[in-house]
Amino acid sequence: MTTPSSTPNPGGAGSEPANRDFVPPGDPFDLFGDWFALATAHEPNDPNAMSLATVAADGAPSVRMVLLKGVDGAEAAARGFVFYTNLESRKGGELARNPRAALCFYWKSLRRQVRVEGPVTPVDPDEADAYYASRARGSRIGAWASAQSRPLADRPTLEAAVDDATRRFGPEETDGPVPRPPHWSGFRLVPWRIEFWQERPYRLHDRVVYEPGRGGWRHHRLYP
Numbered sequence: 001m002t003t004p005s006s007t008p009n010p011g012g013a014g015s016e017p018a019n020r021d022f023v024p025p026g027d028p029f030d031l032f033g034d035w036f037a038l039a040t041a042h043e044p045n046d047p048n049a050m051s052l053a054t055v056a057a058d059g060a061p062s063v064r065m066v067l068l069k070g071v072d073g074a075e076a077a078a079r080g081f082v083f084y085t086n087l088e089s090r091k092g093g094e095l096a097r098n099p100r101a102a103l104c105f106y107w108k109s110l111r112r113q114v115r116v117e118g119p120v121t122p123v124d125p126d127e128a129d130a131y132y133a134s135r136a137r138g139s140r141i142g143a144w145a146s147a148q149s150r151p152l153a154d155r156p157t158l159e160a161a162v163d164d165a166t167r168r169f170g171p172e173e174t175d176g177p178v179p180r181p182p183h184w185s186g187f188r189l190v191p192w193r194i195e196f197w198q199e200r201p202y203r204l205h206d207r208v209v210y211e212p213g214r215g216g217w218r219h220h221r222l223y224p
């Protein structure tokens with residue numbers, strides 16, 4: 001067995017900005033917004049990258065990275081975390097059968113983690129269309145070409161599928177419309193639990209869990 005070397009966590013692992021005791025606000029979305037703004041300022045790339053865990057019919061979990069593409073504001077009827085994908089992918093199939101999921105952010109530059117759990121619902125077609133239209137044209141073509149998660153014989157087969165889609169919708173220079181494929185859309189996870197974790201010296205980390213209660217969110221701390 002090899003033992004991967006890991007950063008020791010002595011009396012104060014250097015992180016920028018330094019983690020200190022914090023007073024959790026009443027609303028976890030406010031706290032998420034603050035932490036996400038810090039992550040956006042400090043992470044070298046993809047502060048919106050999050051792992052997405054789903055569950056197969058036999059109960060086996062599976063996990064992969066996706067990008068967070070929206071967090072609902074206070075005006076929304078149900079505030080959630082939005083991501084997009086191919087509905088016929090492995091995760092798409094698992095969410096169709098069991099629409100519950102978990103998300104996990106880890107921002108190394110901050111040494112902070114956020115875990116989000118809850119039921120998942122499809123986003124409205126209009127919302128998905130609007131997001132799809134904002135993507136790079138090449139990525140929109142790519143979504144038509146990729147049978148995500150299914151076996152691919154070789155790279156030239158994928159390139160041929162991209163060529164087919166490009167012929168169908170016109171080359172880049174024409175900038176013709178590329179509609180959203182029916183098999184590509186988004187999901188909204190509306191949390192029933194959000195946990196914030198920040199590293200503290202000697203592994204005595206801060207953990208604060210939020211859960212919906214009567215009349216608003218309630219929170220409590222957990223041992224590290």
Ligand SMILES: Cc1cc2nc3c(=O)[nH]c(=O)nc-3n(C[C@H](O)[C@H](O)[C@H](O)COP(=O)(O)O)c2cc1C
Nearest residue numbers: 046049064065066067084085086089090091092149
């Ligand atoms: C940083 C990062 C972000 C990603 N974002 C997405 C995404 O938003 N949507 C997506 O479908 N796949 C995304 N992927 C690819 C997925 O991790 C995964 O390979 C793909 O969705 C197939 O997963 P599945 O077979 O479990 O359905 C991303 C990968 C990485 C490393």
Ligand SMILES: Cc1ncc(COP(=O)(O)O)c(C=O)c1O
Nearest residue numbers: 066067084085086135136139148
């Ligand atoms: C296959 C796939 N789909 C969707 C996305 C979401 O990102 P975007 O809409 O910015 O392309 C990603 C991001 O890495 C991805 O890899």
